[in-house]
Amino acid sequence: MSYSINELAKLAGISTRTLRYYDKQGLLKARRDPVNNYRYYEETEVDQLQKILFLKLFDLPLEQIKKVMQTSPETQYQVLRSQRTKLVAEQQYLDDLIKNLDKTLATMKGETQMTDTEKFATLKKEVIKNNEKQYGTEIREKYGDAQIDCSNQKFNSLSENEFSHFKELSTEILTELKNLANTTDIKQPAAKHLFDLHKEYLLTLWPKDQYSAEAHKNLAKMYICDERFSKYYEEGTGNPEAAKTLKAIIDYYA
Structure with a gap:
């Protein structure tokens, strides 16, 4: 069955303007009537549009959706x-x-x-959910699904005391980093203490056999390459150079 641009827009619940934009971006190319040059869509395009709208629901940017649509079925x-x-x-x-x-x-x-375990179970899941939402794509590409799933499983199994300690570590890292941000003396004891705190923080999340100096340094690299990480440390310390300072300390001591 063929659809005009107005018919397909109505069927899909989107505007004709959106369909024209998809056409212009090469995301969903319309066919053209050889007589009047009007746009029309066959079943192939209808199926493509359904996939595109599904992927949009998952908050994927259009450029990424376009790449997906150019791959094999x-x-x-x-x-x-x-x-x-x-x-x-x-x-x-x-x-x-x-x-x-x-x-x-x-x-x-x-x-x-x-039980105390029940009281904190949902809170731990909320932390995992937020981390996946904010950084899931990047860290899974970098470390792989198996490692991230294993890390989430470990975090989800933390006891009440371990979970409380994790939150204390998060706060203490920001406090210590705030005092050290912009420092050029990363050999001072306070810098080594910050590194130790950050390593302990990671070992709360990562299985011990997955920790390495290289993995630690790679994570620190993301802190300055990804603005979301940089923003987290900037907002937590009030200093825009905080992520760079943390990376320098991790690179030195790891």
């Missing part, structure tokens, strides 16, 4: 399959969150009791 299938896995994980997370909140409310009314 098998690769496109794997990309969508991967996104489905993420959706299932998100659904499970929300189900667990609702269950945990319901049990918290029931505990507050004296109807049941929660």
